[in-house]
Amino acid sequence: MTTLDLVDHYGGSPANFLDIGGGAKAERVANALDMVFSDENVDAVVFNIFGGITRGDEVAKGINDALGQFDEIPKPVVVRLAGTNAEEGREILNDELVTVEETLEDAVQRAVEYADAEVEQ
Amino acid sequence: MSVLVDDETRVIVQGITGGEGKFHAEQMMEYGTNVVAGAVPGKGGQEVSGVPVYDTVDRAAREEDADASVVFVPPTFAADAIFEALDTSLDLVVAITEGIPTQDMSKVHKRLSEVDTRLIGPNCPGIITPGESKLGILPGNIFESGNVGLVSRSGTLTYQVVDNLTNRGIGQTTAIGIGGDPIIGTDFIDALELFEADPDTKAVVMCGEIGGEDEEEAARYIAENMDTPVAGFIAGRTAPPGKRMGHAGAIVSGSGTGTAESKINALNDAGVPVGDTPNEVADYIEDFL
Numbered sequence: 439m440t441t442l443d444l445v446d447h448y449g450g451s452p453a454n455f456l457d458i459g460g461g462a463k464a465e466r467v468a469n470a471l472d473m474v475f476s477d478e479n480v481d482a483v484v485f486n487i488f489g490g491i492t493r494g495d496e497v498a499k500g501i502n503d504a505l506g507q508f509d510e511i512p513k514p515v516v517v518r519l520a521g522t523n524a525e526e527g528r529e530i531l532n533d534e535l536v537t538v539e540e541t542l543e544d545a546v547q548r549a550v551e552y553a554d555a556e557v558e559q
Numbered sequence: 560m561s562v563l564v565d566d567e568t569r570v571i572v573q574g575i576t577g578g579e580g581k582f583h584a585e586q587m588m589e590y591g592t593n594v595v596a597g598a599v600p601g602k603g604g605q606e607v608s609g610v611p612v613y614d615t616v617d618r619a620a621r622e623e624d625a626d627a628s629v630v631f632v633p634p635t636f637a638a639d640a641i642f643e644a645l646d647t648s649l650d651l652v653v654a655i656t657e658g659i660p661t662q663d664m665s666k667v668h669k670r671l672s673e674v675d676t677r678l679i680g681p682n683c684p685g686i687i688t689p690g691e692s693k694l695g696i697l698p699g700n701i702f703e704s705g706n707v708g709l710v711s712r713s714g715t716l717t718y719q720v721v722d723n724l725t726n727r728g729i730g731q732t733t734a735i736g737i738g739g740d741p742i743i744g745t746d747f748i749d750a751l752e753l754f755e756a757d758p759d760t761k762a763v764v765m766c767g768e769i770g771g772e773d774e775e776e777a778a779r780y781i782a783e784n785m786d787t788p789v790a791g792f793i794a795g796r797t798a799p800p801g802k803r804m805g806h807a808g809a810i811v812s813g814s815g816t817g818t819a820e821s822k823i824n825a826l827n828d829a830g831v832p833v834g835d836t837p838n839e840v841a842d843y844i845e846d847f848l
Contacts, residue, residue, distance in 0.1 A: 439768060439794040439804045440716055440837065446797045447835055457805035459657075488718040490684045490696040521698040521718055522586075542719060543838060 441486045441546065450550035453479040462492050467500025475512045481556035484549035485517040486542055494519040494527025505535045514552040518545035561688035561733045562708070562753040562760075563651060563677070564627065568692050569595045571619045571628040573640045575607045580631035583696050584608060587629075590699040592692045595623040598643075616643045627651040629685065629694045637681065638663035645676050653694045654681035664742040671744060678744025682806065684714030684736035695736065705730015707844055708754035710747060711766035712739050713806070716794055716837065720764055723841035729848065732760045739768070739806025747777035755785050762788050762847040764840055765831070767822055769795030770809045774822040782829035790843035791826045791833040793819045
C-alpha cells in the first residue's frame, strides 16, 4: 500500500494493486504477474518485496518463470527485493528481463519513468 | 534495555512441524532466540532441528521452563493454539498466522481481558529486540541495537522504516508488529505505553494504515501521556474507499471513516510529524535524537 502511495508521490498513477500475500511461492508470483500484464491500463510494473515470511528467492523464481514465457516482455518490470533471502533472489533474477533497484524510492521512481516513456510511445 | 523480549526469553514454537514453523524456528535460533520447545498436538516426542516437540503447550512450558510462544498454526486451528497458550499462563504469545476468522478472534479477545498473558498479533511479523531475540518472521539482519522503539500495523512497512533507520546508523530498542487484522491483542496504545516506560527508548516510530480508529486514539494518548517524541507514517493515502488493501483491517469504510487524512491530521494535532515517505520518518527520528 505504501508502494502505491509512493507511486503517487513521485508523479505516477497506480493502475493496479496486487498483494502477493505472505509466504508466496514462485507459482503465485508468476500468476500475479500474468494478471497484472493482462490489465491494459498498466504501463510499467514495480515489484516491491521486503520479505519476512516471503522469501526473495521464491519471488525471483516466479518473476523469471512468468517472464520466461514471453518472446518480448509486455511491459517494463522494476524489481526491488529486500529482507529474507533477498540476496539469493537478486542473484536468481535475470537482469536482461528486469531492472533491479536497491531502494524502494529508486524502484518506484524508475517505474514511473518507464510508465511515462510507455505513454509517450 | 528493551520491552517484552530479551535474551532471557524462552520460546515455544507452536506449529514447529509445519513448513513455515520449522523454517522460522531455525531462523529464530540462528538469530539467537532461545527456542526451547515445539508444541504440536500428536507430534510429542519428535524433534525438529534439535528442538524437542511436546503434544501440548502446557507440557512444553513445564518441561522447558518457557515463558513465551510463537504461533505458526494454520488459520482454522490458530485460535485454539492461542487459547492453549493463554491457559498455560505464558507471559507472551505472538500469533503470526494470517486469516484467523474474526469470530474466533472475538472469543480470544474476550479471554484476553481475563488473563495476564499478552498477545501480539495475529497477522503480524512478531517482535524483535535487536541483538537479543526475535519472536516471529522479521528479517533479523536489517535490525541494529539502539534507542528507537517501533510499533507498526504492517510487517513490510516495519522492515522498510527499520532499513532506513539502520542505514543511517540509528538502532532500535524493540520493534513490535501489532498486525493488520481488525481484532488484535496488543494495540498502538499498549506498545506506546511500554516504550514511554522504557528508559532506553529515546524516540518512537509509529506506522499506521487506513482502517479503524486506532491511530486517532493513539494520537490522543500521545498528546496526553507521552514525553518521548514520536514520528509517524500512515499508509493508504491513495487507497480508494471500500477496497480492502492487503490487510483484513486496512479499509476505508463506505462512510468515510478510517482515512489516511483523518489519521495524519490527528497525529499532527498531537504534535507527531508524519512522513510522506518512510525515509522522511527516519529524517524526523534523526532530528529527535
